[in-house]
Amino acid sequence: MSSVEEFRAEIRDWLREQLSGEFAELKGRGGPGREHEAFAERLAWERRMAAHGWTCVGWPQEYGGRGASTEEQIAFHEEYALADAPARVNHIGEQLLGPTLIAHGTEEQKARFLPPIVAAEELWCQGYSEPGAGSDLANVRTRAARDGDAWVVHGQKVWTSLAHEAQWCFVLARTEPGSTRHAGLSYLLVPMDGPGVEVRPIVQLTGTSEFNEVFFDGARTDAGHVVGRPGDGWRVAMATLGFERGVSTLGQQVGFRRELEALTEVARHNGALADPLVSDRLAHAWTGLATMRAHFRRGDVDPSVAKLHWSRWHRDLGELAMEVRGAASLRAEAPPYELDDWQRLFLFSRADTIYAGSDEIQRDIIAERVLGLPKEVRA
Numbered sequence: 001m002s003s004v005e006e007f008r009a010e011i012r013d014w015l016r017e018q019l020s021g022e023f024a025e026l027k028g029r030g031g032p033g034r035e036h037e038a039f040a041e042r043l044a045w046e047r048r049m050a051a052h053g054w055t056c057v058g059w060p061q062e063y064g065g066r067g068a069s070t071e072e073q074i075a076f077h078e079e080y081a082l083a084d085a086p087a088r089v090n091h092i093g094e095q096l097l098g099p100t101l102i103a104h105g106t107e108e109q110k111a112r113f114l115p116p117i118v119a120a121e122e123l124w125c126q127g128y129s130e131p132g133a134g135s136d137l138a139n140v141r142t143r144a145a146r147d148g149d150a151w152v153v154h155g156q157k158v159w160t161s162l163a164h165e166a167q168w169c170f171v172l173a174r175t176e177p178g179s180t181r182h183a184g185l186s187y188l189l190v191p192m193d194g195p196g197v198e199v200r201p202i203v204q205l206t207g208t209s210e211f212n213e214v215f216f217d218g219a220r221t222d223a224g225h226v227v228g229r230p231g232d233g234w235r236v237a238m239a240t241l242g243f244e245r246g247v248s249t250l251g252q253q254v255g256f257r258r259e260l261e262a263l264t265e266v267a268r269h270n271g272a273l274a275d276p277l278v279s280d281r282l283a284h285a286w287t288g289l290a291t292m293r294a295h296f297r298r299g300d301v302d303p304s305v306a307k308l309h310w311s312r313w314h315r316d317l318g319e320l321a322m323e324v325r326g327a328a329s330l331r332a333e334a335p336p337y338e339l340d341d342w343q344r345l346f347l348f349s350r351a352d353t354i355y356a357g358s359d360e361i362q363r364d365i366i367a368e369r370v371l372g373l374p375k376e377v378r379a
Contacts, residue, residue, distance in 0.1 A: 007068065008075040011054065015083040018048065023086075030087035031255070033348035035210040039165065042086045046120040056094050056118050063102055063110065064118035074297070077251025081258075092162065093117040093124035097170050099243040104228050104236050113168075113189065125163040127171035127190070127214065128237065130156060137172070137237065138181040142216065144173040144188055149223045151175075151188055153196070153216040159355065163199045163212040166192050171216070172237050175230050185233035189225040196220065205347040207337045241357070242303060249310065253293055256314060259345065260285055263321055266342075272324045281320050288313050302370055304362040311352040311359070318349035
């Protein structure tokens with residue numbers, strides 16, 4: 001048996017044992033559009049994983065991880081999805097901030113912030129998008145200035161996932177007055193529980209509030225809590241975005257397959273499969289998913305191409321679910337607005353083509369950086 005197969009068997013056996021006990025009821029909880037479900041219990045689950053060495057598996061061992069290879073990380077995420085284990089609450093710290101600090105942080109920052117991520121004791125959120133600076137991240141207007149031994153932050157962030165649960169936020173802010181676009185930005189680590197930070201939930205189409213507006217009005221953080229050099233935040237922020245589209249997306253595809261299998265069964269049960277158009281769209285979805293998996297496993301797909309592929313595929317699946325279910329898709333499960341899983345999939349997947357880089361921006365990146373076409377003319 002290869003080391004990857006042994007690793008896969010180890011995590012599969014551990015998940016089978018742990019999810020049959022006190023955490024059995026967490027199976028399938030907390031997915032997209034359902035992040036509010038059993039949050040405290042899912043955090044306890046995350047800490048159980050940490051106690052047994054199953055958080056941050058891809059991190060180097062010196063920073064608390066397992067040093068798992070890429071293939072072992074793929075095995076972990078696939079087995080986690082196949083076990084129908086609950087959605088992770090520590091994803092932003094583990095998959096985004098942690099790898100960024102390992103690559104660009106100081107030894108002091110690594111010692112301070114990495115162990116609480118491994119232990120799931122401190123949760124993180126991402127302070128990138130702003131009104132007027134969503135996908136066009138270089139238009140950031142949040143500003144920060146040095147005041148003795150601290151940075152003082154003023155501005156607003158939006159679409160900040162899990163800000164209402166996080167203890168810390170990594171914030172992209174303009175620290176050089178008069179700078180524009182990519183220059184003069186810094187990557188700051190800002191506590192969420194201090195004065196000058198206000199979090200306001202944003203109600204989504206699903207009726208839940210997974211993301212928020214965050215207002216910084218004189219919020220303070222230590223002078224040493226800047227990752228990379230002051231003014232070099234764009235380079236660090238782009239590194240974080242690269243980590244965001246890592247191997248965990250292969251586990252995401254297992255979830256996609258489960259949704260597609262379930263939808264195919266619905267179509268078979270209610271007779272929609274007899275409609276040639278529905279049958280053709282289901283077949284197209286299956287081939288699209290197989291193509292996606294083959295490309296991702298090769299490991300040489302441009303991140304922008306990958307983002308376009310999976311986000312559009314998932315949005316189309318949500319639309320197909322409504323067609324398969326027909327009139328039943330238009331009725332709420334219960335008043336005033338209780339949604340079933342298919343309605344939630346349809347509504348939440350509308351956001352797939354927007355968050356983590358909108359389709360329009362991804363196409364610009366592919367055109368300019370991959371195909372070498374002229375840059376878009378900006379006003």
